[in-house]
Amino acid sequence: MIPASIRTKSTAVRSFDDYRKHQIDVLNALPGDLPGMDCSECKNKGVIYALEDGYEVAKECSCMAVRRSWQRIEKSGLKDIMDRYTFKSYEIREPWQEQIMRSACDYCRSPEGWFFIGGQVGAGKTHICTAIVGKLLKSGKSAIYAPWKRIAAELKACLNEPEYTARMDELMKTDCLYLDDFLRTGAGDNGKKSPPTQGDLNLAYEIINNRYNGRKLTVISSELTTAEILQLDDAIGSRIAERARAHTNNIKRDISRNYRLGGF
Ligand SMILES: [Zn+2]
Incomplete structure:
Protein backbone atom coordinates (compact mmCIF):
# COMPACT_ATOMS: atom_id res chain seq x y z
CA MET A 1 0.00 0.00 0.00
CA SER A 62 -22.38 24.72 -32.64
CA CYS A 63 -25.79 24.61 -30.95
CA MET A 64 -26.03 28.39 -31.29
CA ALA A 65 -26.79 28.14 -35.03
CA VAL A 66 -29.66 25.82 -34.20
CA ARG A 67 -30.86 28.07 -31.37
CA ARG A 68 -30.87 31.04 -33.74
CA SER A 69 -32.88 28.97 -36.24
CA TRP A 70 -35.43 28.21 -33.56
CA GLN A 71 -35.68 31.90 -32.71
CA ARG A 72 -36.17 32.83 -36.35
CA ILE A 73 -38.71 30.06 -36.80
CA GLU A 74 -40.51 31.27 -33.71
CA LYS A 75 -40.59 34.79 -35.11
CA SER A 76 -41.73 33.57 -38.52
CA GLY A 77 -44.84 32.00 -37.06
CA LEU A 78 -43.81 28.50 -38.09
CA LYS A 79 -43.29 27.51 -34.47
CA ASP A 80 -47.04 27.34 -33.80
CA ILE A 81 -47.75 25.07 -36.73
CA MET A 82 -44.62 23.03 -36.06
CA ASP A 83 -46.26 21.60 -32.97
CA ARG A 84 -49.38 20.71 -34.96
CA TYR A 85 -47.85 19.68 -38.29
CA THR A 86 -45.87 16.59 -37.37
CA PHE A 87 -45.44 13.20 -39.01
CA LYS A 88 -47.66 11.80 -36.30
CA SER A 89 -50.56 14.09 -37.14
CA TYR A 90 -50.27 13.60 -40.93
CA GLU A 91 -53.37 11.68 -41.97
CA ILE A 92 -52.98 8.79 -44.33
CA ARG A 93 -56.20 7.70 -46.02
CA GLU A 94 -55.06 7.16 -49.59
CA PRO A 95 -52.05 5.50 -51.23
CA TRP A 96 -50.78 8.87 -52.56
CA GLN A 97 -50.60 10.21 -49.01
CA GLU A 98 -48.72 7.13 -47.93
CA GLN A 99 -46.29 7.68 -50.77
CA ILE A 100 -45.67 11.29 -49.64
CA MET A 101 -45.18 10.16 -46.05
CA ARG A 102 -42.69 7.50 -47.11
CA SER A 103 -40.75 10.00 -49.20
CA ALA A 104 -40.64 12.55 -46.33
CA CYS A 105 -39.59 10.00 -43.69
CA ASP A 106 -36.95 8.63 -46.00
CA TYR A 107 -35.61 12.17 -46.55
CA CYS A 108 -35.38 12.79 -42.80
CA ARG A 109 -33.67 9.46 -42.12
CA SER A 110 -30.78 10.32 -44.39
CA PRO A 111 -31.09 13.97 -45.35
CA GLU A 112 -29.44 14.47 -48.70
CA GLY A 113 -30.39 16.55 -51.72
CA TRP A 114 -33.75 18.30 -51.87
CA PHE A 115 -37.35 17.47 -51.07
CA PHE A 116 -40.03 18.74 -53.46
CA ILE A 117 -43.79 18.60 -53.17
CA GLY A 118 -46.00 20.37 -55.72
CA GLY A 119 -49.44 20.39 -57.30
CA GLN A 120 -52.94 20.26 -55.83
CA VAL A 121 -53.83 23.08 -53.47
CA GLY A 122 -54.62 22.02 -49.91
CA ALA A 123 -53.13 18.53 -50.17
CA GLY A 124 -51.14 18.89 -46.95
CA LYS A 125 -47.96 20.17 -48.58
CA THR A 126 -47.19 22.68 -45.82
CA HIS A 127 -47.95 20.02 -43.23
CA ILE A 128 -45.43 17.53 -44.56
CA CYS A 129 -42.71 20.14 -45.24
CA THR A 130 -43.11 21.61 -41.75
CA ALA A 131 -42.82 18.12 -40.26
CA ILE A 132 -39.58 17.59 -42.21
CA VAL A 133 -38.07 20.92 -41.13
CA GLY A 134 -39.10 20.26 -37.50
CA LYS A 135 -37.31 16.91 -37.58
CA LEU A 136 -34.17 18.41 -39.13
CA LEU A 137 -34.09 21.20 -36.54
CA LYS A 138 -34.42 18.70 -33.73
CA SER A 139 -31.55 16.69 -35.18
CA GLY A 140 -29.33 19.78 -34.79
CA LYS A 141 -29.50 21.36 -38.24
CA SER A 142 -30.13 25.05 -38.73
CA ALA A 143 -33.07 26.02 -40.91
CA ILE A 144 -34.77 29.06 -42.40
CA TYR A 145 -38.46 29.21 -43.18
CA ALA A 146 -38.88 31.24 -46.37
CA PRO A 147 -42.49 31.78 -47.48
CA TRP A 148 -41.89 32.71 -51.12
CA LYS A 149 -44.24 35.67 -51.50
CA ARG A 150 -42.88 37.45 -48.44
CA ILE A 151 -39.21 36.64 -49.05
CA ALA A 152 -39.46 37.72 -52.70
CA ALA A 153 -41.10 41.04 -51.77
CA GLU A 154 -38.52 41.75 -49.05
CA LEU A 155 -35.54 40.91 -51.25
CA LYS A 156 -36.83 42.91 -54.21
CA ALA A 157 -37.29 45.90 -51.92
CA CYS A 158 -33.58 45.94 -51.00
CA LEU A 159 -32.18 44.82 -54.35
CA ASN A 160 -29.33 47.34 -54.60
CA GLU A 161 -28.55 47.67 -50.93
CA PRO A 162 -26.00 45.88 -48.72
CA GLU A 163 -28.88 44.24 -46.89
CA TYR A 164 -29.65 42.22 -50.03
CA THR A 165 -26.24 40.52 -49.99
CA ALA A 166 -26.48 39.86 -46.26
CA ARG A 167 -29.91 38.26 -46.59
CA MET A 168 -28.89 36.22 -49.63
CA ASP A 169 -25.86 35.05 -47.69
CA GLU A 170 -28.08 33.92 -44.85
CA LEU A 171 -30.36 32.00 -47.24
CA MET A 172 -27.32 30.38 -48.78
CA LYS A 173 -25.56 29.34 -45.58
CA THR A 174 -28.33 27.75 -43.55
CA ASP A 175 -28.26 23.92 -43.37
CA CYS A 176 -31.84 23.69 -44.60
CA LEU A 177 -33.89 26.26 -46.52
CA TYR A 178 -37.63 25.76 -46.63
CA LEU A 179 -39.14 27.59 -49.61
CA ASP A 180 -42.87 27.54 -48.96
CA ASP A 181 -45.33 28.18 -51.78
CA PHE A 182 -42.45 28.61 -54.19
CA LEU A 183 -43.15 30.99 -57.12
CA ARG A 184 -46.56 31.89 -55.76
CA THR A 185 -47.84 35.14 -57.21
CA GLY A 186 -50.74 37.42 -56.47
CA ALA A 187 -53.99 37.53 -58.40
CA GLY A 188 -54.03 39.47 -61.69
CA ASP A 189 -56.75 41.85 -62.92
CA ASN A 190 -58.94 38.97 -64.06
CA GLY A 191 -58.83 37.40 -60.58
CA LYS A 192 -56.65 34.56 -61.84
CA LYS A 193 -53.12 34.14 -60.57
CA SER A 194 -50.65 36.05 -62.68
CA PRO A 195 -47.51 34.21 -63.81
CA PRO A 196 -44.22 35.10 -62.06
CA THR A 197 -42.48 38.16 -63.50
CA GLN A 198 -38.95 38.04 -64.90
CA GLY A 199 -37.83 39.73 -61.66
CA ASP A 200 -39.38 36.89 -59.62
CA LEU A 201 -37.73 34.28 -61.83
CA ASN A 202 -34.33 36.00 -61.59
CA LEU A 203 -34.57 36.04 -57.82
CA ALA A 204 -35.77 32.42 -57.69
CA TYR A 205 -32.87 31.39 -59.91
CA GLU A 206 -30.32 33.14 -57.69
CA ILE A 207 -31.59 31.36 -54.57
CA ILE A 208 -32.01 27.97 -56.25
CA ASN A 209 -28.60 28.19 -57.90
CA ASN A 210 -26.89 29.15 -54.62
CA ARG A 211 -28.44 26.17 -52.85
CA TYR A 212 -27.59 23.97 -55.83
CA ASN A 213 -23.93 25.00 -55.94
CA GLY A 214 -23.57 24.77 -52.16
CA ARG A 215 -25.20 21.30 -52.22
CA LYS A 216 -27.40 22.37 -49.31
CA LEU A 217 -30.61 20.75 -48.10
CA THR A 218 -33.65 22.49 -49.55
CA VAL A 219 -37.31 21.73 -48.95
CA ILE A 220 -39.72 23.17 -51.52
CA SER A 221 -43.50 23.28 -51.62
CA SER A 222 -45.31 24.80 -54.60
CA GLU A 223 -48.69 24.87 -56.28
CA LEU A 224 -46.73 24.22 -59.45
CA THR A 225 -45.45 20.79 -60.40
CA THR A 226 -41.82 20.27 -61.43
CA ALA A 227 -42.97 20.05 -65.08
CA GLU A 228 -44.70 23.44 -64.79
CA ILE A 229 -41.64 25.03 -63.18
CA LEU A 230 -39.50 23.59 -65.99
CA GLN A 231 -41.85 25.19 -68.51
CA LEU A 232 -41.58 28.55 -66.78
CA ASP A 233 -37.82 28.48 -66.41
CA ASP A 234 -35.61 25.69 -67.58
CA ALA A 235 -32.62 26.61 -65.37
CA ILE A 236 -34.68 26.66 -62.16
CA GLY A 237 -36.74 23.58 -63.02
CA SER A 238 -33.80 21.43 -64.08
CA ARG A 239 -31.89 22.18 -60.87
CA ILE A 240 -34.88 21.25 -58.73
CA ALA A 241 -35.51 18.10 -60.77
CA GLU A 242 -31.88 17.04 -60.42
CA ARG A 243 -31.42 17.67 -56.70
CA ALA A 244 -34.88 16.40 -55.68
CA ARG A 245 -34.76 13.38 -57.97
CA ALA A 246 -35.08 10.92 -55.09
CA HIS A 247 -37.76 12.96 -53.29
CA THR A 248 -40.12 14.56 -55.81
CA ASN A 249 -43.83 14.43 -55.08
CA ASN A 250 -46.12 15.94 -57.73
CA ILE A 251 -49.72 15.67 -56.58
CA LYS A 252 -52.28 15.34 -59.36
CA ARG A 253 -54.83 18.15 -59.38
CA ASP A 254 -58.03 16.62 -58.18
CA ILE A 255 -60.63 18.28 -56.00
CA SER A 256 -60.87 15.13 -53.84
CA ARG A 257 -57.25 15.68 -52.84
CA ASN A 258 -57.95 18.99 -51.18
CA TYR A 259 -57.73 18.55 -47.43
CA ARG A 260 -59.19 21.97 -46.84
CA LEU A 261 -62.45 21.05 -48.56
CA GLY A 262 -62.66 17.93 -46.48
CA GLY A 263 -62.82 15.65 -49.53
CA PHE A 264 -61.05 12.30 -49.55
ZN1 LIG B 1 -24.08 23.93 -27.14
Whole structure:
Protein backbone atom coordinates (compact mmCIF):
# COMPACT_ATOMS: atom_id res chain seq x y z
CA MET A 1 0.00 0.00 0.00
CA ILE A 2 1.22 3.51 -0.81
CA PRO A 3 1.85 5.61 2.31
CA ALA A 4 -0.69 8.41 2.74
CA SER A 5 2.00 11.11 2.68
CA ILE A 6 3.12 10.13 -0.85
CA ARG A 7 -0.45 9.88 -2.15
CA THR A 8 -1.24 13.39 -0.91
CA LYS A 9 1.89 14.74 -2.49
CA SER A 10 1.26 13.17 -5.92
CA THR A 11 -2.23 14.68 -6.21
CA ALA A 12 -1.35 18.01 -4.65
CA VAL A 13 1.56 18.82 -6.95
CA ARG A 14 0.11 19.85 -10.27
CA SER A 15 1.87 21.66 -13.06
CA PHE A 16 0.58 25.13 -13.90
CA ASP A 17 -0.76 23.79 -17.22
CA ASP A 18 -2.68 21.05 -15.45
CA TYR A 19 -4.12 23.64 -13.15
CA ARG A 20 -5.30 25.79 -16.05
CA LYS A 21 -6.76 22.77 -17.84
CA HIS A 22 -8.61 21.96 -14.68
CA GLN A 23 -9.96 25.52 -14.53
CA ILE A 24 -11.20 25.17 -18.12
CA ASP A 25 -12.90 21.87 -17.24
CA VAL A 26 -14.59 23.53 -14.31
CA LEU A 27 -15.83 26.37 -16.52
CA ASN A 28 -17.10 23.93 -19.17
CA ALA A 29 -18.93 21.87 -16.59
CA LEU A 30 -20.93 24.87 -15.33
CA PRO A 31 -24.55 24.73 -16.47
CA GLY A 32 -26.06 27.60 -18.47
CA ASP A 33 -29.66 28.63 -18.86
CA LEU A 34 -30.19 29.04 -22.61
CA PRO A 35 -33.68 27.77 -23.45
CA GLY A 36 -34.95 25.78 -26.43
CA MET A 37 -32.76 22.67 -26.48
CA ASP A 38 -30.49 20.63 -24.26
CA CYS A 39 -26.87 20.72 -25.47
CA SER A 40 -24.46 18.29 -23.85
CA GLU A 41 -21.46 20.09 -25.39
CA CYS A 42 -21.85 23.51 -23.77
CA LYS A 43 -24.38 22.59 -21.05
CA ASN A 44 -26.62 25.33 -22.49
CA LYS A 45 -24.13 28.17 -22.06
CA GLY A 46 -23.62 28.69 -25.80
CA VAL A 47 -19.81 28.79 -25.40
CA ILE A 48 -17.06 26.23 -24.98
CA TYR A 49 -13.81 27.23 -23.24
CA ALA A 50 -10.42 25.98 -24.38
CA LEU A 51 -6.70 26.73 -24.09
CA GLU A 52 -5.10 27.86 -27.31
CA ASP A 53 -1.39 28.66 -27.37
CA GLY A 54 -1.55 29.20 -23.64
CA TYR A 55 -4.51 31.58 -23.88
CA GLU A 56 -7.96 30.93 -22.58
CA VAL A 57 -10.50 31.28 -25.39
CA ALA A 58 -14.28 31.02 -25.46
CA LYS A 59 -15.70 29.61 -28.67
CA GLU A 60 -19.31 29.67 -29.75
CA CYS A 61 -20.91 26.23 -29.46
CA SER A 62 -22.38 24.72 -32.64
CA CYS A 63 -25.79 24.61 -30.95
CA MET A 64 -26.03 28.39 -31.29
CA ALA A 65 -26.79 28.14 -35.03
CA VAL A 66 -29.66 25.82 -34.20
CA ARG A 67 -30.86 28.07 -31.37
CA ARG A 68 -30.87 31.04 -33.74
CA SER A 69 -32.88 28.97 -36.24
CA TRP A 70 -35.43 28.21 -33.56
CA GLN A 71 -35.68 31.90 -32.71
CA ARG A 72 -36.17 32.83 -36.35
CA ILE A 73 -38.71 30.06 -36.80
CA GLU A 74 -40.51 31.27 -33.71
CA LYS A 75 -40.59 34.79 -35.11
CA SER A 76 -41.73 33.57 -38.52
CA GLY A 77 -44.84 32.00 -37.06
CA LEU A 78 -43.81 28.50 -38.09
CA LYS A 79 -43.29 27.51 -34.47
CA ASP A 80 -47.04 27.34 -33.80
CA ILE A 81 -47.75 25.07 -36.73
CA MET A 82 -44.62 23.03 -36.06
CA ASP A 83 -46.26 21.60 -32.97
CA ARG A 84 -49.38 20.71 -34.96
CA TYR A 85 -47.85 19.68 -38.29
CA THR A 86 -45.87 16.59 -37.37
CA PHE A 87 -45.44 13.20 -39.01
CA LYS A 88 -47.66 11.80 -36.30
CA SER A 89 -50.56 14.09 -37.14
CA TYR A 90 -50.27 13.60 -40.93
CA GLU A 91 -53.37 11.68 -41.97
CA ILE A 92 -52.98 8.79 -44.33
CA ARG A 93 -56.20 7.70 -46.02
CA GLU A 94 -55.06 7.16 -49.59
CA PRO A 95 -52.05 5.50 -51.23
CA TRP A 96 -50.78 8.87 -52.56
CA GLN A 97 -50.60 10.21 -49.01
CA GLU A 98 -48.72 7.13 -47.93
CA GLN A 99 -46.29 7.68 -50.77
CA ILE A 100 -45.67 11.29 -49.64
CA MET A 101 -45.18 10.16 -46.05
CA ARG A 102 -42.69 7.50 -47.11
CA SER A 103 -40.75 10.00 -49.20
CA ALA A 104 -40.64 12.55 -46.33
CA CYS A 105 -39.59 10.00 -43.69
CA ASP A 106 -36.95 8.63 -46.00
CA TYR A 107 -35.61 12.17 -46.55
CA CYS A 108 -35.38 12.79 -42.80
CA ARG A 109 -33.67 9.46 -42.12
CA SER A 110 -30.78 10.32 -44.39
CA PRO A 111 -31.09 13.97 -45.35
CA GLU A 112 -29.44 14.47 -48.70
CA GLY A 113 -30.39 16.55 -51.72
CA TRP A 114 -33.75 18.30 -51.87
CA PHE A 115 -37.35 17.47 -51.07
CA PHE A 116 -40.03 18.74 -53.46
CA ILE A 117 -43.79 18.60 -53.17
CA GLY A 118 -46.00 20.37 -55.72
CA GLY A 119 -49.44 20.39 -57.30
CA GLN A 120 -52.94 20.26 -55.83
CA VAL A 121 -53.83 23.08 -53.47
CA GLY A 122 -54.62 22.02 -49.91
CA ALA A 123 -53.13 18.53 -50.17
CA GLY A 124 -51.14 18.89 -46.95
CA LYS A 125 -47.96 20.17 -48.58
CA THR A 126 -47.19 22.68 -45.82
CA HIS A 127 -47.95 20.02 -43.23
CA ILE A 128 -45.43 17.53 -44.56
CA CYS A 129 -42.71 20.14 -45.24
CA THR A 130 -43.11 21.61 -41.75
CA ALA A 131 -42.82 18.12 -40.26
CA ILE A 132 -39.58 17.59 -42.21
CA VAL A 133 -38.07 20.92 -41.13
CA GLY A 134 -39.10 20.26 -37.50
CA LYS A 135 -37.31 16.91 -37.58
CA LEU A 136 -34.17 18.41 -39.13
CA LEU A 137 -34.09 21.20 -36.54
CA LYS A 138 -34.42 18.70 -33.73
CA SER A 139 -31.55 16.69 -35.18
CA GLY A 140 -29.33 19.78 -34.79
CA LYS A 141 -29.50 21.36 -38.24
CA SER A 142 -30.13 25.05 -38.73
CA ALA A 143 -33.07 26.02 -40.91
CA ILE A 144 -34.77 29.06 -42.40
CA TYR A 145 -38.46 29.21 -43.18
CA ALA A 146 -38.88 31.24 -46.37
CA PRO A 147 -42.49 31.78 -47.48
CA TRP A 148 -41.89 32.71 -51.12
CA LYS A 149 -44.24 35.67 -51.50
CA ARG A 150 -42.88 37.45 -48.44
CA ILE A 151 -39.21 36.64 -49.05
CA ALA A 152 -39.46 37.72 -52.70
CA ALA A 153 -41.10 41.04 -51.77
CA GLU A 154 -38.52 41.75 -49.05
CA LEU A 155 -35.54 40.91 -51.25
CA LYS A 156 -36.83 42.91 -54.21
CA ALA A 157 -37.29 45.90 -51.92
CA CYS A 158 -33.58 45.94 -51.00
CA LEU A 159 -32.18 44.82 -54.35
CA ASN A 160 -29.33 47.34 -54.60
CA GLU A 161 -28.55 47.67 -50.93
CA PRO A 162 -26.00 45.88 -48.72
CA GLU A 163 -28.88 44.24 -46.89
CA TYR A 164 -29.65 42.22 -50.03
CA THR A 165 -26.24 40.52 -49.99
CA ALA A 166 -26.48 39.86 -46.26
CA ARG A 167 -29.91 38.26 -46.59
CA MET A 168 -28.89 36.22 -49.63
CA ASP A 169 -25.86 35.05 -47.69
CA GLU A 170 -28.08 33.92 -44.85
CA LEU A 171 -30.36 32.00 -47.24
CA MET A 172 -27.32 30.38 -48.78
CA LYS A 173 -25.56 29.34 -45.58
CA THR A 174 -28.33 27.75 -43.55
CA ASP A 175 -28.26 23.92 -43.37
CA CYS A 176 -31.84 23.69 -44.60
CA LEU A 177 -33.89 26.26 -46.52
CA TYR A 178 -37.63 25.76 -46.63
CA LEU A 179 -39.14 27.59 -49.61
CA ASP A 180 -42.87 27.54 -48.96
CA ASP A 181 -45.33 28.18 -51.78
CA PHE A 182 -42.45 28.61 -54.19
CA LEU A 183 -43.15 30.99 -57.12
CA ARG A 184 -46.56 31.89 -55.76
CA THR A 185 -47.84 35.14 -57.21
CA GLY A 186 -50.74 37.42 -56.47
CA ALA A 187 -53.99 37.53 -58.40
CA GLY A 188 -54.03 39.47 -61.69
CA ASP A 189 -56.75 41.85 -62.92
CA ASN A 190 -58.94 38.97 -64.06
CA GLY A 191 -58.83 37.40 -60.58
CA LYS A 192 -56.65 34.56 -61.84
CA LYS A 193 -53.12 34.14 -60.57
CA SER A 194 -50.65 36.05 -62.68
CA PRO A 195 -47.51 34.21 -63.81
CA PRO A 196 -44.22 35.10 -62.06
CA THR A 197 -42.48 38.16 -63.50
CA GLN A 198 -38.95 38.04 -64.90
CA GLY A 199 -37.83 39.73 -61.66
CA ASP A 200 -39.38 36.89 -59.62
CA LEU A 201 -37.73 34.28 -61.83
CA ASN A 202 -34.33 36.00 -61.59
CA LEU A 203 -34.57 36.04 -57.82
CA ALA A 204 -35.77 32.42 -57.69
CA TYR A 205 -32.87 31.39 -59.91
CA GLU A 206 -30.32 33.14 -57.69
CA ILE A 207 -31.59 31.36 -54.57
CA ILE A 208 -32.01 27.97 -56.25
CA ASN A 209 -28.60 28.19 -57.90
CA ASN A 210 -26.89 29.15 -54.62
CA ARG A 211 -28.44 26.17 -52.85
CA TYR A 212 -27.59 23.97 -55.83
CA ASN A 213 -23.93 25.00 -55.94
CA GLY A 214 -23.57 24.77 -52.16
CA ARG A 215 -25.20 21.30 -52.22
CA LYS A 216 -27.40 22.37 -49.31
CA LEU A 217 -30.61 20.75 -48.10
CA THR A 218 -33.65 22.49 -49.55
CA VAL A 219 -37.31 21.73 -48.95
CA ILE A 220 -39.72 23.17 -51.52
CA SER A 221 -43.50 23.28 -51.62
CA SER A 222 -45.31 24.80 -54.60
CA GLU A 223 -48.69 24.87 -56.28
CA LEU A 224 -46.73 24.22 -59.45
CA THR A 225 -45.45 20.79 -60.40
CA THR A 226 -41.82 20.27 -61.43
CA ALA A 227 -42.97 20.05 -65.08
CA GLU A 228 -44.70 23.44 -64.79
CA ILE A 229 -41.64 25.03 -63.18
CA LEU A 230 -39.50 23.59 -65.99
CA GLN A 231 -41.85 25.19 -68.51
CA LEU A 232 -41.58 28.55 -66.78
CA ASP A 233 -37.82 28.48 -66.41
CA ASP A 234 -35.61 25.69 -67.58
CA ALA A 235 -32.62 26.61 -65.37
CA ILE A 236 -34.68 26.66 -62.16
CA GLY A 237 -36.74 23.58 -63.02
CA SER A 238 -33.80 21.43 -64.08
CA ARG A 239 -31.89 22.18 -60.87
CA ILE A 240 -34.88 21.25 -58.73
CA ALA A 241 -35.51 18.10 -60.77
CA GLU A 242 -31.88 17.04 -60.42
CA ARG A 243 -31.42 17.67 -56.70
CA ALA A 244 -34.88 16.40 -55.68
CA ARG A 245 -34.76 13.38 -57.97
CA ALA A 246 -35.08 10.92 -55.09
CA HIS A 247 -37.76 12.96 -53.29
CA THR A 248 -40.12 14.56 -55.81
CA ASN A 249 -43.83 14.43 -55.08
CA ASN A 250 -46.12 15.94 -57.73
CA ILE A 251 -49.72 15.67 -56.58
CA LYS A 252 -52.28 15.34 -59.36
CA ARG A 253 -54.83 18.15 -59.38
CA ASP A 254 -58.03 16.62 -58.18
CA ILE A 255 -60.63 18.28 -56.00
CA SER A 256 -60.87 15.13 -53.84
CA ARG A 257 -57.25 15.68 -52.84
CA ASN A 258 -57.95 18.99 -51.18
CA TYR A 259 -57.73 18.55 -47.43
CA ARG A 260 -59.19 21.97 -46.84
CA LEU A 261 -62.45 21.05 -48.56
CA GLY A 262 -62.66 17.93 -46.48
CA GLY A 263 -62.82 15.65 -49.53
CA PHE A 264 -61.05 12.30 -49.55
ZN1 LIG B 1 -24.08 23.93 -27.14
